[in-house]
Amino acid sequence: MSEPYDLIVVGGGPGGYSAALYAASAGLSVALVEKDRLGGTCLNRGCIPAKAFLETAAVNRHVSHADQFGIVTSAPTVDFSVTQSRKQRIVDGLVAGIAGMCKARKVTVLSGSGSLRPGRRVHIAQGDGSSTDIEGRFVLLAAGSVPRTIPGFERGGPVMTSDEVLDLDKVPERIAVIGGGAIGCEFASTFADLGAMVTLLEGLPKILPGLDTDVANVVVKSFKRKGIDIRTGVRVNGHTPNATGTTVHVEGGEDIEVDAVVVSVGRRPYADELGLEATMVEVDDRGFVVVDEFCRTADDGVYAVGDLINTPQLAHVAYAEAILVVKHLLGESPIPVDHRRVPWAIYCHPEVAWAGPGEEQAKAEGLDVVVGKHPFKYNSRAQILGETEGLVKVIARREADGSAGQVLGVHMVGPWVTEQLSGGYLAVNWEATVAEVAEFIQPHPSLSELFGETMLSMTGRSFNG
Secondary structure, eight states: OOOOEEEEEEOOSHHHHHHHHHHHHTTOOEEEEESSOTTHHHHHHSHHHHHHHHHHHHHHHHHHTGGGGTOOOOOOOOOHHHHHHHHHHHHHHHHHHHHHHHHHTTOEEEESEEEEETTTEEEEEOTTSOEEEEEEEEEEEOOOEEEOOOTTOOSBTTEEOHHHHTTOSSOOSEEEEEOOSHHHHHHHHHHHHTTOEEEEEESSSSSSTTSOHHHHHHHHHHHHHHTOEEEESOOEEEEEEOSSSEEEEETTSOOEEESEEEEOSOEEEOOTTSOGGGSSOOBOTTSOBOOOTTOBOSSTTEEEOGGGSSSOOOHHHHHHHHHHHHHHHTTOOOOOOOGGGOOEEEOSSSEEEEESOOHHHHHHTTOOEEEEEEEGGGOHHHHHHTOOOOEEEEEEEEOTTSOEEEEEEEEEEETTHHHHHHHHHHHHHTTOBHHHHHTSOOOSSOSTHHHHHHHHHTTTOOSOO
């Protein structure tokens, strides 16, 4: 066996490759084990390709309404093979970029399926049947997650998960999306804007459960205007394939004839091949690796991050956890990630972004709050863009005199809000007050000035709204 590495990372997704690169930049010797392609689910079968599809949908939407801007065009058609090629070029370029950074920082990339052994050894099974073992001073598990499925909707034929839908060679005319969470809403929005007839099926009373009600209602109204058939509180009982697609059976309701089904009911941690049963690493009843606030497992020197642990399944959270782990193993006493205040983003149209609790959640936690909200319909930049759906909503702690104090939550829905959230995220995490944030100047005309105007209105004085 070769000399021990300072850090062995199992899994080359966002949490894994960012930990490897960050550790290498700190001067550590690092081995990164990945059985598929660098970038993991996010880059190859998730965030990046899905957003590439969303951008194609946005272009189609814009061209369809070009006459409102004085641009005369013929009716657009979608060549999805070009969309696929463009998506793949983006993905391949980013994958190559990660590989290049690993090479430049002298990260040893090992191809194969890594599993943990006692004593911080990692066994690597290669595709040709050979294997090797390496040893590390520390090991980081970052194996990620895989899509969950539901009985009666096994993968194959017209039934797809978020993995397979990204390989479509054409836009289905009729599509059912099972699951009204973030990923399901992104796919529903994408295909509706590409011209498909979309039915969105959700078992809970509303789509985007857990989202602030005012924000969720904007999405619902927008989806309905797109022609998306939203059915909540429903249960599906399998499907019957036919010559053109399949028939989805809805318990106590009308069957739905579609060309394709996308099952989007969440993701489960992928610890299947990590060999954890032979170690001290604990796994809970939902399959998550159990860690403390520093992402340490019960096995000395072994950490875990990302979708493998029970924290928000977001690539940028995995990045933050990766940095935390490296700082911790270096003895730098880092501050644990505050998962209650991380930034969230949903890239459907209209976009959704938030940090901190919504109004209902804050009140459920017993907090006395002041709420301010302003719609985009009066924002000059939104009107120029022709994107006036949405609002900015701020939740702040109520002071003894009734005024708005510390900013607890910032919630946005509307045009490009995923790019606007940073100010709200900083306000929440710096525990700024409404009065402090209201002092800052926002550019005009801009979408972001709505955030500033909302804060200003909560001081009791304003000039807009």
